[in-house]
Amino acid sequence: MTDEELVQEFLQGASAAFDELVRRHSVAVYRTALAVLRSGADAEDVMQETFVLAFQRLQGFRHEASFKTWLLTIAWRRALHRRRSLTWQLKELVMADAEFPQAVTAHPPSVDQALIVGELSRDVRRLIRKLPSRLRDPLLLKATGHLDYQELAEMLGIPTGTAKWRVSEARRLLRLKLARLGHY
Amino acid sequence: MAVMKIGPGSRGEGQQLRSAGFRHESIESRIDEATRLLMTREPSPEARRAVLAAIARLQTSAAAAGFEVQRGSSRLTAISMSMAMVLLGFVAFRLFVPPATAAQAYAGEALLIQLSGSSLAFWINTTFVYPGFLFIHTLGLALVVGIGLAVDLRLLGVAARVPLAALRALIPAIWVGFWMSVLSGVVLFTADAPGKGENALFSIKLVLVASGVIVTGLIERHLFRADGGMSPSRSRTLAIISLLLWIAAIVAGRLVGYAVDGAFV
Numbered sequence: 387m388t389d390e391e392l393v394q395e396f397l398q399g400a401s402a403a404f405d406e407l408v409r410r411h412s413v414a415v416y417r418t419a420l421a422v423l424r425s426g427a428d429a430e431d432v433m434q435e436t437f438v439l440a441f442q443r444l445q446g447f448r449h450e451a452s453f454k455t456w457l458l459t460i461a462w463r464r465a466l467h468r469r470r471s472l473t474w475q476l477k478e479l480v481m482a483d484a485e486f487p488q489a490v491t492a493h494p495p496s497v498d499q500a501l502i503v504g505e506l507s508r509d510v511r512r513l514i515r516k517l518p519s520r521l522r523d524p525l526l527l528k529a530t531g532h533l534d535y536q537e538l539a540e541m542l543g544i545p546t547g548t549a550k551w552r553v554s555e556a557r558r559l560l561r562l563k564l565a566r567l568g569h570y
Numbered sequence: 571m572a573v574m575k576i577g578p579g580s581r582g583e584g585q586q587l588r589s590a591g592f593r594h595e596s597i598e599s600r601i602d603e604a605t606r607l608l609m610t611r612e613p614s615p616e617a618r619r620a621v622l623a624a625i626a627r628l629q630t631s632a633a634a635a636g637f638e639v640q641r642g643s644s645r646l647t648a649i650s651m652s653m654a655m656v657l658l659g660f661v662a663f664r665l666f667v668p669p670a671t672a673a674q675a676y677a678g679e680a681l682l683i684q685l686s687g688s689s690l691a692f693w694i695n696t697t698f699v700y701p702g703f704l705f706i707h708t709l710g711l712a713l714v715v716g717i718g719l720a721v722d723l724r725l726l727g728v729a730a731r732v733p734l735a736a737l738r739a740l741i742p743a744i745w746v747g748f749w750m751s752v753l754s755g756v757v758l759f760t761a762d763a764p765g766k767g768e769n770a771l772f773s774i775k776l777v778l779v780a781s782g783v784i785v786t787g788l789i790e791r792h793l794f795r796a797d798g799g800m801s802p803s804r805s806r807t808l809a810i811i812s813l814l815l816w817i818a819a820i821v822a823g824r825l826v827g828y829a830v831d832g833a834f835v
Contacts (some may be wrong), residue, residue, distance in 0.1 A: 401629050408621055416613040430617035437621050441628055470806060471727020510604035529605040560601055
């Protein structure tokens, strides 16, 4: 069943339909929040907030965008809201030198992947953290693999061309900074 | 990859360009891989179960209470905001549209004196009515400002783990408090109409309260929209404005009783 069909079923009283929507999109919602917050625990909190809000507001869903885009937009805004909170900013100050947490994948990394997780990877993680948020967020959101450029642009409320530019500009800055660190 | 030119002495350059092209591709793919690895995390099974449990609780309480999802603002919010705008308009008219003639100014003052000299005002001032309505006025203020400040602080990130949606249930209490203050305020005004009517601080207090109500209504109307609410920066801005308005309203309200003829006594 498509997302829209599940939404219709839920609105007609089939509560299990929403559980299926949760199962389908929990990873995408989590990764969207993770791209903004860089903390697994905070991302899980935002994931729960997002689905609770979506449950409460589904009757007001106007189908102007796909259900996935609507849901990820809620996640994006909740994550931004948390990022701008005083407590989160204080936590950032305290953990100023912390990098992204090590990636934990559902499947063990291959040999190639293990090789990648080395010095270059650490430098990339550190440099990503230092990117301005308007470039970093689109780069990481695109990297989740759950959004194409059009969906990304809809979520961020910017033109598709701008979304593409921000991702490529983030990559260009990363290349430049990596070159300065000796990675060619 | 860069386009290579074939010409005298270009072989070395061509090799460098080919190498640069290879390295460019290599660093690009490394960025891709590193970025993808960062974003391939998945939520823990416990977190997923917690989401389903939270949804199940909502479904149970919704079914039990005949809950219906509400969109946007309630009728009570709209009426309260309208009243606040009327109040703002009235005070603005008094402040910025002076009486055309001395007779009109005298008539306004005479009306206030007549009101305070009425038997109604006498009854209010000489019985338990005045302290009773003062109590109701204070209680209404406590509801409006207390809950309003809690919502504002939550929007500014204090107690971020409290879901914002949970605060929505408290919003109607703000409007109940507002109307308690308005209706009791009319009674209190009647008891001392000239003292309040000619007191600039009283007008300032009304402006601040009315503005606070309008901002609170905007916060409620936009924060709980179906598409996930207003942008974080807008909600923070409104929360800061609301916070400042309510604090100023409290201070102005307290000072009204101490200001006589433009001086504090």
